[in-house]
Every structure is written in C-alpha cells, then in structure tokens.
Amino acid sequence: MRGMGPEPTAESLSMPRLPSREEYWDYFEGWQSGAWSADIRSHRTPVVKSFLVETVRTGDKNPTPQEMLRQAGAFVEPVDDTLFRVASAPGADPWALAEVIDHRFFALYTTLPVKDVRPRVRALVDGCVWLDRVWISRPVFEQLWEHVKARCAPHRYVKLSFEYDARYEVEGREPNDGCQPESDPDEEADERSQDTALPERRSARCTLLDRLREVQEKIDRLRDIYRPFHSIIQLRIPASGRGGHDFYFDGQVTNRSDSFADHRQQLSYVLELYRRTTEKAEDILWTRLDGGPEGLLAQGAPVLMQFAEPLPEDVFKRWVNSIFRRRNNAFRLWGHPIEGGPDTVHVYGIDRHLWQRIYLEFARGHLLAFLPEGTCGNTVHRLVTNVQRLIDPAVKVWIGNLPYEAVVATEPRPGRVDGGPRR
Amino acid sequence: MVPVDDPVYQLNLVLHFLMKAPPEAVPIRPFLWELGFALDSVDRSLPLPPAVQMVAASLDVTNQPSPDVLASREANAYLIIECKGSSFGPESGTAGQARGLILAAADLRGPLAMATDRPPPYGCVAYVLPEGDAERMRQTLLRVREQLQDLGLAVSPVCSLGLEVGEDGLYVTCHGSHELPEDTGRKLAVRLRVQRAPLTRPFYLLPWLPSVQQRPEEKQYCLRRFLAAVWQAALSIVGQARLECWPADFVLSLDEVLVKATHGLWERWRSRNDVTSVRRRTREFLSRAFRKERDLPPFEWAADGNSITFRLSSAEELVAVRTCLETASPAEQAEHEGQDRQLQFPFN
Numbered sequence: 001m002r003g004m005g006p007e008p009t010a011e012s013l014s015m016p017r018l019p020s021r022e023e024y025w026d027y028f029e030g031w032q033s034g035a036w037s038a039d040i041r042s043h044r045t046p047v048v049k050s051f052l053v054e055t056v057r058t059g060d061k062n063p064t065p066q067e068m069l070r071q072a073g074a075f076v077e078p079v080d081d082t083l084f085r086v087a088s089a090p091g092a093d094p095w096a097l098a099e100v101i102d103h104r105f106f107a108l109y110t111t112l113p114v115k116d117v118r119p120r121v122r123a124l125v126d127g128c129v130w131l132d133r134v135w136i137s138r139p140v141f142e143q144l145w146e147h148v149k150a151r152c153a154p155h156r157y158v159k160l161s162f163e164y165d166a167r168y169e170v171e172g173r174e175p176n177d178g179c180q181p182e183s184d185p186d187e188e189a190d191e192r193s194q195d196t197a198l199p200e201r202r203s204a205r206c207t208l209l210d211r212l213r214e215v216q217e218k219i220d221r222l223r224d225i226y227r228p229f230h231s232i233i234q235l236r237i238p239a240s241g242r243g244g245h246d247f248y249f250d251g252q253v254t255n256r257s258d259s260f261a262d263h264r265q266q267l268s269y270v271l272e273l274y275r276r277t278t279e280k281a282e283d284i285l286w287t288r289l290d291g292g293p294e295g296l297l298a299q300g301a302p303v304l305m306q307f308a309e310p311l312p313e314d315v316f317k318r319w320v321n322s323i324f325r326r327r328n329n330a331f332r333l334w335g336h337p338i339e340g341g342p343d344t345v346h347v348y349g350i351d352r353h354l355w356q357r358i359y360l361e362f363a364r365g366h367l368l369a370f371l372p373e374g375t376c377g378n379t380v381h382r383l384v385t386n387v388q389r390l391i392d393p394a395v396k397v398w399i400g401n402l403p404y405e406a407v408v409a410t411e412p413r414p415g416r417v418d419g420g421p422r423r
Numbered sequence: 424m425v426p427v428d429d430p431v432y433q434l435n436l437v438l439h440f441l442m443k444a445p446p447e448a449v450p451i452r453p454f455l456w457e458l459g460f461a462l463d464s465v466d467r468s469l470p471l472p473p474a475v476q477m478v479a480a481s482l483d484v485t486n487q488p489s490p491d492v493l494a495s496r497e498a499n500a501y502l503i504i505e506c507k508g509s510s511f512g513p514e515s516g517t518a519g520q521a522r523g524l525i526l527a528a529a530d531l532r533g534p535l536a537m538a539t540d541r542p543p544p545y546g547c548v549a550y551v552l553p554e555g556d557a558e559r560m561r562q563t564l565l566r567v568r569e570q571l572q573d574l575g576l577a578v579s580p581v582c583s584l585g586l587e588v589g590e591d592g593l594y595v596t597c598h599g600s601h602e603l604p605e606d607t608g609r610k611l612a613v614r615l616r617v618q619r620a621p622l623t624r625p626f627y628l629l630p631w632l633p634s635v636q637q638r639p640e641e642k643q644y645c646l647r648r649f650l651a652a653v654w655q656a657a658l659s660i661v662g663q664a665r666l667e668c669w670p671a672d673f674v675l676s677l678d679e680v681l682v683k684a685t686h687g688l689w690e691r692w693r694s695r696n697d698v699t700s701v702r703r704r705t706r707e708f709l710s711r712a713f714r715k716e717r718d719l720p721p722f723e724w725a726a727d728g729n730s731i732t733f734r735l736s737s738a739e740e741l742v743a744v745r746t747c748l749e750t751a752s753p754a755e756q757a758e759h760e761g762q763d764r765q766l767q768f769p770f771n
Contacts, residue, residue, distance in 0.1 A: 063665075129662060284443075287628075299462070301443040327749060336651055336752050341425070341623025348651040355662025357655050357683075361626045366450065370628065400443045 014093035015111060021083050024097060028109065028260035046111040048260060050267055051096075051121045052134035052251040053106050054378050056354060057282065063130060065106045069098060072128035088120070095120060105134070105271050118252075126328070132353040134251035134274060135381035138388050139397065139404045141232040143273065144247065146409075152238045154213035159236035159246065164228035164393040166202040168318040204228035212238075227308070231393035237266055249385050274381075277408045282377040284400040284407070287359075287370050301400030303369045303380050307392040310364040313343065319391065320345055320362050330386050333358065351379050425593065425622045427586040428553045429641045430491075431632055432624065433506035436586070437492050437551060438462065439625040440617070451625055452617040454595065458607050460494040460502055465629065466688060467493050469503075469527035469534035478574055479526065483516070488523030490548075498537075500545040500604060503528045503579075508636065510556035513566040521567050524548045528579030547580040547603055554596055557585030561598040593618040631685070631701070633692045646704070649684065650753035653705050656683035658748045661741075670736040673744075677705055677729055706731070712751030719743040 018024050030045030056062055066076045066084055075092070077085040085094035086108065095117065096110040108124075110117045125131045136144075148158060206228070208215055223229040236244040239257030245266045246254040253270075255263040287300030311319070323329045324337050324347070335349030340361060347360040356375035361368040367387065371379065384404065387395050397404035426432045439451040441462040446452050470487045471479075492504040503524050511517045527534050528546030537544070550560050564581035571578050582599030597603070597611035630648035637645065657680045664673055681689040681702070692698050710726045720743045723734040735741050 302449070304444060304449055306448050334749060336654065336754060338648060338651060340626070342621040344623040346624075346626050346648075348648070348655040350655060350658050350662070352662075355659050357659050359626055359628065361450075363450070363623070366448075368450070368626065370626065396448070398445050398448060401445050 013112060013116065014095055015085070015097065017085070017093055019079075021080055024079065024083070025260060028111075028255075028263075045258065048255040048263060049110055049112075049114060049117060050253040050255070050263070051108040051110075051117075052253065052267065052271065053108065053125065054132050054134050054278075054376070055104055055106070055130050056376060057104055057279065065098065065100050068128050068130040069124065072124045072131065074124060101268065101271055102275070104275060107267055114252075114254075129353070129355055132332075132376065132378050132382065134271070135378065135385040136247060136249050136251070136270075136274070137381050137384040137397075137404075138230060138232050138393075139384070139408045140274065140277065140381070141235050141247075141249075142405065143408045144235055144237065144270065145232075148235070148237055149212065149216060152212055154211065154216075156212050156238040157209065157236070157244070158212050158215055158238060159207060159209045159234065159244070160215060160219070160232060161207040161234035162204065162229050162231050162393075163206075163233045163389055164202070164204045164231045165390055166315070167390050168315045168322060169201040169312075171318065207234075209236075228393045231388045233389065239263075239266075249389070273408070278377040278381065280407050281380055281399045282371070284402070285371045285377070285380070286373040286375070288373045300370065300373075303371070303383075303400075304398045305367040305369075305384065305387050306396045306398070307365055308394040308396075309392075311391070313364065316343060316362070316364045327352075330390065332382060333360070335360070337362075351375060353379065353382075425588065425624055426638075426641055427588060427593075428508045429637055430506040430508055430635050431627070431630070431637060431641065431645050433551045433586065434465075434491050434632065435625045435627045435629060437504055437506065438465075438628055441492075441494055450618060450623065452615070454615055454617055455494060455502070458610060459496040460500075461496070463493040463495040463501070465492055466490075466691065469493075469524070469531070471523060471526055472530075472533045475526055475576060478576055479522065479571065481574070482522060482570060483519035484526065485520045485523035488520050488527055490524055498544065501528065501531055501547070503546060503548045504584075505548070505550050507550055507552045507556075507560070510552060510560035510563060513563055513570070518563065518567050521548070521550075521564060522571060525564070525568050525571060525578050525581060526576060529577040545580075545604060547582060549581075550583045552583065552585065554585030554587035554594070557583040557596065557598045564599075588622065589616070590620070592616045592620045593622055629686070629688075633698055633701075647753060649701070650704070650708055652684040653680060653708060654748070654751060654753050656680045657709055658745070659683065661745050661748055664741065666735065666738075666741055669738075670734060673733045673735055673741070675709070675731045675733070677702055677709075677731075680709075681705060702728075708751070708753070709748075712747050713744070715747065715751070717743075717747065717750070719746055 016027060018027060028046065028048050055065060055068060063071065066078070069076045069084070069086060075087045075090050076098070077087070077094070079085060079097070082100040084098045086096040086098050087094045095112055096108040098106055098108050100106045108121060125133055152158070219229065233249040234246060236246045236256065238244045239259060240262045241258050243257035245263055246256055247270060253267060257263060284301055285303055320337060323331050323333055324335060327334055332352045333349050334352060335347040337345040337347050340346040343364045345362040347362070349358045349360050350356070351358045354376055357372045358375055358379060359370040367383070369380070369383065371377070380399070384395070384397050399407045436451065440453055440455040441460060442449065442453045443456055443461070444453050446454070446457055466489050468487050468489050476484070476486050490503045491506045494502040494504060505520070505524065525548050528548050530543040531537065531546050532539055532541070532543055548564065550564065552560055560583040561581065564583070568578045568581060580602035582597055582602055585596045585598060587594045587596065593616070594614050595617050596614045600608040600611040602608070603611060627645070627648050630652055631645045657675065660675060660679060660683065666673060678689065685692070706726055709731055713724050713731070720739050722740040722743055725732055733744055735744070
C-alpha cells in the first residue's frame with residue numbers, strides 16, 4: 001500500500017495537509033491507503049490543475065519564490081526545499097502546492113475546482129510585482145503542435161481551441177487581466193433583461209477534438225478560410241499513457257491523463273521551451289543604453305507586431321483608450337499616451353510586472369515595443385497573446401529582424417531541468 | 424508633417440535607421456542597418472591625439488569632438504554622424520567641431536582605444552540635415568577638409584545625408600556617396616524612401632538633448648516627452664522599492680531618476696547650464712504628483728534640491744506613493760506651465 005493520504009476526490013475545496021512530497025505525488029496519482037485494494041471502480045483520481053508562474057530572469061537581490069508568494073498575501077509552509085503548501089490563512093488547509101521548477105519558474109498544483117482557484121491565482125499574480133503568468137502565444141503553441149505531430153501516433157486524440165474576440169469593436173467591459181473568463185460573457189449577457197439591446201461584435205470560439213490525423217489534415221484549410229483559426233488558445237498534448245494534458249494560453253495546464261508524473265514531465269518540457277524562447281528574445285531585444293565616460297553604448301532591437309490589415313480608426317482608439325484609462329487592464333501596461341503623428345501614439349510605459357520600463361508605439365497597422373534591459377521577455381509573450389486574441393488573430397511578430405517562429409523553433413534538449421529534485 | 428530640420432528628431436530618426444528590424448515591415452526603414460551598420464554609441468568622445476592637436480592648433484578645431492551617433496560595421500568601418508538643423512560655412516564657429524570629427528575619423532584607433540598595430544579602420548563623417556542644405560553642407564565639409572590637408576594632416580571621407588518630405592513619404596539622399604565604401608556608396612547613390620506617408624515621428628528613445636538649438640515648439644515637444652520619461656523612471660524606481668521594516672525612510676533621488684530617464688547620459692550633462700532647469704522641472708513635476716489630494720492613506724514627504732524623502736510607516740503608504748505617481752500626468756505639468764497644447768486624450 002502506498003501513502004497514508006485521504007481518499008482523493010475529483011473536486012475538493014481544499015487540499016490535504018500531507019507531510020511529504022512523495023505523499024502529495026501519490027495523492028495526485030490517485031493512490032490512497034487502504035482503498036487501492038478495495039473496489040477500484042470507486043477510485044477517483046483528482047483532476048490536477050497546474051498554473052505556471054514566471055518570476056524574473058536574474059538578480060541576486062530578488063526574493064525567493066516563497067517570499068514572492070508571501071508578498072502576494074499567501075501563507076506559505078514548506079514541505080521540502082522546493083515544495084510549499086499555499087494557504088489563505090495561517091494554519092489553514094492549503095488550496096495549492098507551489099513547486100519551484102527553476103530560478104525563473106514555479107508551478108502551482110491544485111485539485112480545487114477551476115472556478116474557485118482561478119480567482120486565487122489571479123489575486124496572487126496581481127498582488128505581487130514579481131509574478132506573471134506564463135503566456136503561451138500562438139508561435140509557441142505552433143511549436144508544441146509540431147512536437148505533437150512528430151511524437152504522437154495519428155490515432156491519438158488531440159484538442160485545439162481557438163479564440164478571437166474583437167472586443168474593441170464596441171464599447172464594453174474589458175477583461176481585467178486578459179485571462180480566461182470565469183464564465184461565458186455571452187451567457188452572462190443572456191441573464192440580463194431580454195429588452196436590453198446588446199452590442200454586437202465579431203467573436204469566435206471553437207474547439208476541435210479529434211484524432212491527430214484528422215486535425216492535421218484540416219487545420220491549414222480552416223486557417224485559409226477563417227482567420228480566427230490562427231489564434232490557438234489551448235492545446236491538448238497526448239499523454240505518454242492515456243488521455244492528455246491541456247495547456248492554456250494563460251499558463252493553466254489541466255491533467256487529463258492517468259499519470260501525474262507524466263504531467264510534470266510535460267510541464268518541464270514546455271517550460272524549458274518557453275524559458276529558452278524568452279531568454280533568446282531578451283538577448284535580441286534588450287535595449288542596453290548604458291551611459292558612461294565613452295558616451296551611450298547601445299544595442300538592442302524592437303519587437304514588431306504587424307497586423308494583417310490596418311485597424312479601423314474607432315477600434316484603434318478604443319483599444320488604446322482601454323489600456324491607458326484603466327490601470328488594471330488586460331495588457332498589464334500603464335503610461336501616458338503622446339501623439340506621434342496621424343493615428344500613432346507613443347508611450348513611455350510601465351509594465352506592471354516588475355514595474356519595468358517599456359517603450360511603445362501604437363499605430364493602426366502595428367504595435368512596436370522596445371524593452372530596456374531587465375524588462376522581462378515574458379512581456380512579449382503577454383503582448384502577443386493578447387494581441388492575437390483581442391486585436392488580430394493573424395498578427396505577424398518579429399523579434400528584431402527574426403520572425404517570432406524562428407526564435408521559438410528549437411526543440412528543448414532532453415535532460416535535467418535546472419533546479420528541483422527529480423522524481 | 425515631421426520636423427526634418429530639428430536635430431533631436433534627426434537623431435532619433437538615425438537611431439531607427441540603425442535598428443535591427445525587418446525593413447519591409449517596420450515603419451521606418453533601417454537602411455543603415457541594411458548596409459551592415461549597427462549603433463555603437465551616442466555622444467561618444469573621440470579625443471584627438473596630442474600630435475594632431477598641435478599641428479591643427481592654428482585652426483579652430485574641437486580637440487575632443489563628440490558626434491551625435493557613431494555607427495560601426497564589424498569594427499572595420501565607421502560612420503561618424505552629426506545632426507544639424509541647417510548647414511554652416513567654413514568660417515562658422517561650428518566648423519571647429521567638423522574639423523575635429525574629420526581628424527578623428529581619419530584614424531579612429533586612438534579615439535576608440537584600438538590596437539595600434541592594425542591599420543586604421545575606415546571612418547566617414549556624415550552630416551544629417553534637410554535636403555535643401557545638404558549639398559551646401561558637403562561643400563563646407565570639403566573646404567574644411569582641404570584646410571586640414573594643407574597642414575599635412577590625415578583626413579577622412581565626408582558626405583551629407585539630406586532628409587526630404589515627398590508626396591509619398593520621407594526620403595534620404597546621400598551627397599558624396601562616392602566617398603563611401605564601394606558597396607555602400609553604390610546603394611546610396613540613389614534617393615531612398617525611408618518612410619511611407621503618412622509620416623509619423625520615430626519613437627524618441629532620446630527625447631531631450633541639452634544645448635541643442637530647437638524651435639520653441641520642438642523644444643516644448645521634447646520636454647513633454649522628457650517629462651514622460653522622467654515619470655516612467657520615477658515610477659519604475661518606486662514600484663521596485665523593497666521596504667520590509669517599518670517605519671522606513673525612502674529616498675527618491677532626482678539624479679537617479681534623471682540617470683534612468685536619460686539612459687545614463689545625465690552624468691555627462693550635469694555640468695551644462697540648462698540641466699539646472701531640467702532638474703527643477705523634474706522636482707516640481709514629482710512634487711506636484713505627491714501634493715495632489717487623493718483618497719489615499721496620507722504619508723509624510725519632503726523635497727529638497729536633490730531628492731524627495733518619504734517617511735513611511737506601512738506598506739499601504741508605499742502603495743499610496745506609487746499610486747500618486749501612477750496617476751500623475753506629464754500633460755498636466757505642461758498644462759500647468761501653460762505653454763503646451765494638451766494632447767486630445769482619451770481619443771474622442
């Protein structure tokens with residue numbers, strides 16, 4: 001018999017207080033003391049949701065991940081050196097586990113219902129300047145899709161979700177943080193009076209769940225005829241065994257497989273790809289303008305997001321207004337727009353992750369950004385993810401003079417990921 | 424319309440000409456980067472060797488010229504770029520700087536601290552100015568170069584890059600392209616469109632330069648952007664402040680803010696007269712931000728000539744300081760001074 005943990009349920013309102021990493025992993029795998037030899041049909045493996053969180057690339061003076069969580073208002077209790085219980089009050093049962101993956105990333109694991117845990121994750125990230133989600137944009141999804149096509153048998157089931165919401169075509173409520181909504185906004189609208197005239201705008205949300213060979217055959221043709229199919233927001237990577245792992249654009253990963261160990265391996269793989277992409281982008285983009293005795297020594301390059309078509313003037317204005325009239329906006333940016341020319345706005349801005357500086361040029365045909373050294377490359381992923389979902393699903397992105405896809409397109413090297421014990 | 428005769432506009436345009444970016448997609452064509460040049464430095468001193476200074480002493484020569492931009496191509500070719508609103512004659516006081524640049528560019532091994540056992544890299548002095556003045560400028564450069572050659576001094580190639588607004592965009596014409604390396608000269612022998620209409624200003628990475636002659640409206644435009652950079656720098660510093668024990672004194676140094684807002688060039692500019700007014704404006708802008716009444720926890724603060732000191736007793740008060748800055752607007756500062764038209768924002 002393995003572990004002494006409580007009987008796991010698929011959806012619990014708190015996590016159990018277990019003494020060791022091994023027992024937590026057993027819990028996530030669905031092992032339970034005494035019950036395994038009993039009626040297996042009653043055994044239910046908890047559905048583990050992971051939330052990938054990014055901190056900062058370098059810096060000896062940075063707080064540890066557990067200090068960052070405490071700054072965000074969480075109560076953190078160690079299980080071991082790299083695994084911590086996260087609770088809402090001292091002595092309370094945890095609602096998640098935080099595992100430090102490496103110096104830059106950690107994962108929150110939970111079995112709570114998504115509707116209960118997502119607000120807590122949002123509060124954590126918003127409550128701490130050091131934290132940001134892992135934002136998986138289309139080029140990263142495309143690389144993962146290549147990985148799925150290369151690795152998985154054609155009969156395996158895959159799931160791809162697409163979303164495009166032309167939110168700025170009409171005046172209306174803004175998504176607070178750009179993440180998945182708690183519920184379908186259209187359903188919410190239906191709850192209002194039937195006499196209310198609802199503003200209409202373009203919106204597409206679609207999920208394909210089919211065998212790999214079917215999706216592979218059809219996806220390019222779908223994209224040719226309908227642009228929202230470029231905006232991937234979710235991909236199910238088939239598991240090594242049964243089921244798969246659902247990666248979402250905002251860093252949530254749901255374990256739909258029969259193995260938590262496989263789930264962790266998939267998280268590590270994706271984080272390695274993500275980390276290398278982010279660091280490569282930073283190395284290209286970071287605008288180092290170092291003033292000294294020799295003058296201002298400079299290097300760096302901009303990131304350019306080019307829209308397939310110029311935005312209509314009203315959409316452009318509504319988009320810019322939505323960011324810079326509201327501090328808690330989807331893009332997590334702040335600043336004071338300055339006129340740069342016809343339909344062009346310049347912003348000496350702040351990224352509210354790390355309060356780092358960012359320079360932005362908004363125009364109807366593009367968004368141009370300069371990242372001073374130290375501004376987290378995650379900002380680029382967040383920008384691209386939000387632009388593809390809310391502005392233009394077919395946006396083309398360049399990191400310096402390289403297409404974003406070229407910066408992403410390298411397979412992670414196999415082997416140990418920095419930090420954290422291997423289990 | 425874009426101010427092709429404004430040196431700050433020109434400088435920031437040149438920075439965009441040197442950006443590593445896809446030429447077919449980015450708004451301002453990085454044609455110098457396409458030719459293989461990368462930005463090396465801004466306002467870098469190029470001190471002349473003592474022997475050259477001695478020989479040139481009979482002429483008006485700036486012995487430590489600092490070109491606006493130094494661009495390099497694989498460390499064996501350099502463009503020494505200077506931005507000017509208009510041309511000048513050989514007898515002008517500004518010609519001393521031109522002489523200094525031509526001498527420095529002739530042998531950059533000393534000014535750039537390169538090994539002396541290698542041959543001197545190629546260096547060309549290029550003046551950027553409105554197209555209408557470009558050929559006149561080149562003639563001046565040729566004349567001052569002759570003066571130096573008459574003294575037996577080694578001199579560099581020279582050219583001028585003329586900026587012109589056409590019907591369909593912004594154009595650059597190189598005068599003296601035959602003095603550039605063959606491949607570069609060939610490509611610059613034709614007029615280049617570097618930006619399609621409608622024209623917009625480049626993002627001003629360097630919004631303000633001291634002692635640059637500008638029209639009043641351009642000066643105001645640049646100061647407005649500079650205040651935005653100051654705001655950005657101050658908020659970045661306050662946002663990243665880590666105070667863990669209370670009560671705590673938090674000092675916002677004006678110099679630290681200005682160093683950040685000027686990418687470090689503030690240290691080089693501190694000795695000049697006009698920085699005094701910039702420091703004053705910075706202090707006034709920041710003080711106004713904290714003086715404005717808001718529905719926030721009150722906090723103690725005091726400003727002097729060099730810093731603003733906050734005496735904070737809780738994390739909430741630090742958040743209040745940050746919130747004051749977040750909501751402060753450089754546009755309000757300009758409006759308060761009554762000298763600037765307000766940007767129409769939010770868009771109507």
